[in-house]
Amino acid sequence: MSINRRQFLRRAGIVTALGLGGSFVITGFRGKKVDAASEYVSSKKGLVAKHWAMVVDMSKFKTEADFKRVIEACDKIHNIPDIGNPKDEIKWIWKEDFEHAFAGGENEYLTEHVKESPFLVMCNHCENPACVKACPTGATFKREDGIVAMDFHRCIGCRFCMGACPFGARSFNYRDPRPFINEVNPDFPTRTIGVVEKCNFCVERLADGLIPACVEKSNGGLIFGDLGDLNSEVRKIISTQFTIRRKTEFGTQPSVYYLVGGGKNV
Amino acid sequence: MYKGGKIIVSLIIFIGIFTIPFFYNMGKANAGPDINLNSPVIQQLADKQCVEPTEFMRANHMQILSQWREEVVRNGQSVYVNSQGKSFEISLQNTCLKCHTTEAEKAAKTGGTSNSAVNASPQFCASCHVYTAVNPNCWDCHFEPKGAMK
Numbered sequence: 001m002s003i004n005r006r007q008f009l010r011r012a013g014i015v016t017a018l019g020l021g022g023s024f025v026i027t028g029f030r031g032k033k034v035d036a037a038s039e040y041v042s043s044k045k046g047l048v049a050k051h052w053a054m055v056v057d058m059s060k061f062k063t064e065a066d067f068k069r070v071i072e073a074c075d076k077i078h079n080i081p082d083i084g085n086p087k088d089e090i091k092w093i094w095k096e097d098f099e100h101a102f103a104g105g106e107n108e109y110l111t112e113h114v115k116e117s118p119f120l121v122m123c124n125h126c127e128n129p130a131c132v133k134a135c136p137t138g139a140t141f142k143r144e145d146g147i148v149a150m151d152f153h154r155c156i157g158c159r160f161c162m163g164a165c166p167f168g169a170r171s172f173n174y175r176d177p178r179p180f181i182n183e184v185n186p187d188f189p190t191r192t193i194g195v196v197e198k199c200n201f202c203v204e205r206l207a208d209g210l211i212p213a214c215v216e217k218s219n220g221g222l223i224f225g226d227l228g229d230l231n232s233e234v235r236k237i238i239s240t241q242f243t244i245r246r247k248t249e250f251g252t253q254p255s256v257y258y259l260v261g262g263g264k265n266v
Numbered sequence: 267m268y269k270g271g272k273i274i275v276s277l278i279i280f281i282g283i284f285t286i287p288f289f290y291n292m293g294k295a296n297a298g299p300d301i302n303l304n305s306p307v308i309q310q311l312a313d314k315q316c317v318e319p320t321e322f323m324r325a326n327h328m329q330i331l332s333q334w335r336e337e338v339v340r341n342g343q344s345v346y347v348n349s350q351g352k353s354f355e356i357s358l359q360n361t362c363l364k365c366h367t368t369e370a371e372k373a374a375k376t377g378g379t380s381n382s383a384v385n386a387s388p389q390f391c392a393s394c395h396v397y398t399a400v401n402p403n404c405w406d407c408h409f410e411p412k413g414a415m416k
Binding site for chain 2: 041189192
């Protein structure tokens with residue numbers, strides 16, 4: 001007994017419909033109730049801004065202790081290891097000389113004061129971040145408020161971002177950082193071997209309504225605020241005084257501005 | 267059948283050996299994981315419920331954790347409002363482990379490594395995860411709560 005083409009197609013169609021319908025019934029029956037009637041909201045005490053930015057007033061950083069105090073504040077709350085050799089070093093905020101911080105932009109006859117002062121440098125939280133474009137997993141991303149943040153859960157340690165960043169603001173965990181943390185802050189996670197890390201403008205503190213740790217410890221040397229707010233201190237300084245930014249020729253539009261000896265220090 | 271007897275005898279022996287584990291465990295009830303919910307913080311709770319009902323947490327805690335991570339890290343939403351309208355701070359270390367930690371763990375020192383093979387999960391997590399041989403790497407970076415620190 002043979003079937004003709006028409007019968008074959010009809011039967012095949014019925015079987016397909018049954019199969020598809022059946023699988024739908026089964027998955028529907030199992031019921032996915034991952035979504036409880038819940039929602040996510042932002043913390044009420046959190047600080048918000050259109051565009052977070054920082055002004056580094058170099059006139060306030062005179063002695064070694066001024067730098068040290070600020071850098072240590074960051075290292076301590078973010079569990080930054082002190083590995084002790086420059087290859088494995090992890091840096092979020094550190095001291096750099098003018099020549100390296102502002103490479104390419106120097107003026108031969110610049111005042112000795114500017115040329116020889118050390119500068120406090122960190123991630124610039126650029127408006128056009130090169131690292132974000134380079135990241136293949138979306139681990140580095142730019143938040144609505146301008147902060148270039150990292151999701152360490154997604155970092156695969158490819159280090160493309162380190163190559164892309166013109167400021168050397170990123171460090172790679174070549175080694176397990178935990179044994180090198182002198183005093184752990186249990187409120188903030190450590191990182192693990194094989195991920196890249198950098199300054200996060202203290203997003204975790206902003207969510208709690210606190211300003212970044214370095215700003216808090218800087219005695220006015222670091223000014224943090226909303227560049228999108230006309231009345232904010234950072235906006236006023238940037239629009240009235242002469243500030244420079246690092247390596248603007250790359251077009252990344254850094255959000256960290258340097259107030260270099262305007263007036264009284266020259 | 268050519269050499270039929272030998273084949274059948276070998277088959278019976280093979281099946282016998284193959285099914286030894288099934289016969290060996292027959293009749294023994296599977297104990298299941300021993301979950302300890304008897305932590306001091308939980309005992310003090312008036313309403314002994316996690317961020318969502320127990321049944322939901324049992325089935326979906328991994329999705330909740332993943333959503334929490336996504337919301338707090340990427341979307342900056344740090345408060346979770348559960349299905350009953352109660353709010354929780356989104357934090358593995360400060361919210362989950364506030365309850366799910368035992369006295370013994372508070373006394374213990376956490377080690378100086380971030381290797382999940384060495385750094386054990388908190389007991390509450392481990393009780394099921396060891397049983398089911400699931401090895402999440404949360405504790406590579408996250409800490410147990412304050413009390414557990416040296």
